[in-house]
Amino acid sequence: MTMHGSRLQSDKFGQWVKVFRPSSFFVPIVLSLTFAGLCGFSVVSCMCGCDGQDDGKIREQLAAEESQAGDASRPMMSLDLGGGVTLDCVLIPAGKCVMGSPAGEKQRGKDEGPQRQVTISKPFYMGITEVTQEQYQAVMNSNPSNFRHPQKPVEQIFWEDAVEFCEKVSKKTGKPVRLPTEAEWEYACRGGTETPFNTGETINSSQANFDGTHIYGNGTEGEFRKKTMAVGSFQPNGFGLYDMHGNVAEWCSDWYQDSYEGLDSKDPQGPEDGMNRVLRGGSWVSFPGYCRSADRDWNNPGYWVGVNGFRVVVAKSDE
Numbered sequence: 670m671t672m673h674g675s676r677l678q679s680d681k682f683g684q685w686v687k688v689f690r691p692s693s694f695f696v697p698i699v700l701s702l703t704f705a706g707l708c709g710f711s712v713v714s715c716m717c718g719c720d721g722q723d724d725g726k727i728r729e730q731l732a733a734e735e736s737q738a739g740d741a742s743r744p745m746m747s748l749d750l751g752g753g754v755t756l757d758c759v760l761i762p763a764g765k766c767v768m769g770s771p772a773g774e775k776q777r778g779k780d781e782g783p784q785r786q787v788t789i790s791k792p793f794y795m796g797i798t799e800v801t802q803e804q805y806q807a808v809m810n811s812n813p814s815n816f817r818h819p820q821k822p823v824e825q826i827f828w829e830d831a832v833e834f835c836e837k838v839s840k841k842t843g844k845p846v847r848l849p850t851e852a853e854w855e856y857a858c859r860g861g862t863e864t865p866f867n868t869g870e871t872i873n874s875s876q877a878n879f880d881g882t883h884i885y886g887n888g889t890e891g892e893f894r895k896k897t898m899a900v901g902s903f904q905p906n907g908f909g910l911y912d913m914h915g916n917v918a919e920w921c922s923d924w925y926q927d928s929y930e931g932l933d934s935k936d937p938q939g940p941e942d943g944m945n946r947v948l949r950g951g952s953w954v955s956f957p958g959y960c961r962s963a964d965r966d967w968n969n970p971g972y973w974v975g976v977n978g979f980r981v982v983v984a985k986s987d988e
Contacts, residue, residue: 743909746794751807754803758983761789763791766789768929769781776885781963781964783928784929785929789852789936795981805834808837813825813830813973821897822916822917824975827972848979850936851922851923851947851965861908867914871957876904878912879953883957895953895954914962915950918952920978924942924943949965
């Protein structure tokens with residue numbers, strides 16, 4: 670079997686990850702070397718099944734929360750994916766935010782600056798959750814995920830697969846569906862906040878799915894669940910979006926550049942070219958500092974890491 674593009678990548682999730690793209694199928698091998706212990710390799714196990722969760726109850730709970738979030742002041746859009754499966758989006762208003770992190774922010778990366786005020790000049794719809802396995806299956810007729818459950822986020826996704834999903838949904842619905850730009854993602858994640866997290870100065874594992882055994886700032890130690898969770902398991906942010914911190918890292922449309930130097934401040938699209946695409950939000954395996962609103966990660970669009978997923982954006986018509 671010929672392996673194309675195998676490499677050992679040091680990512681920002683506190684582990685070493687080896688990713689492969691075989692010639693005929695994908696081999697999900699994830700070797701984790703935690704920096705906390707540095708005591709050897711451990712293979713991340715395949716934890717499939719429903720984890721004792723009742724799919725009907727999850728649907729009912731999420732539907733109730735969506736109804737509460739989607740009040741008259743926050744218009745919603747529902748994309749019909751076929752087979753009774755929908756993808757719900759909330760309208761994100763046009764506005765401004767300070768993108769990046771200040772020099773004094775804990776665990777700040779060098780690529781999070783220089784800080785600048787960005788303008789999102791037009792409102793847009795964004796998926797209220799990460800794309801679920803049920804939604805991905807309905808469109809792509811496949812499910813590459815390790816942690817199997819219809820209401821969990823799809824993971825182990827190539828950037829190219831996420832783009833293809835958007836293109837197929839666009840064709841099916843007649844709506845312009847795409848990945849968010851990095852600026853749209855951070856603006857939406859912050860939801861009007863300027864703190865490291867949209868939850869405030871810190872975050873804990875009752876607010877998001879990440880490695881809660883590590884503490885950020887004056888936070889408290891919590892749980893490390895070692896798996897994804899059903900979307901919508903935590904409270905939404907100020908824009909009605911769920912899981913912007915943790916669960917799965919989310920692909921953006923931008924090429925990655927290790928600085929914001931020279932980039933536009935109005936509706937920025939990122940650099941014109943590059944080798945890697947941007948990922949945002951951290952994941953279930955991330956330390957909290959890597960889930961901050963300003964934290965940036967990247968990967969080659971033709972590779973996947975087991976924690977990569979995505980959510981969609983739909984352009985708002987001018988009518």
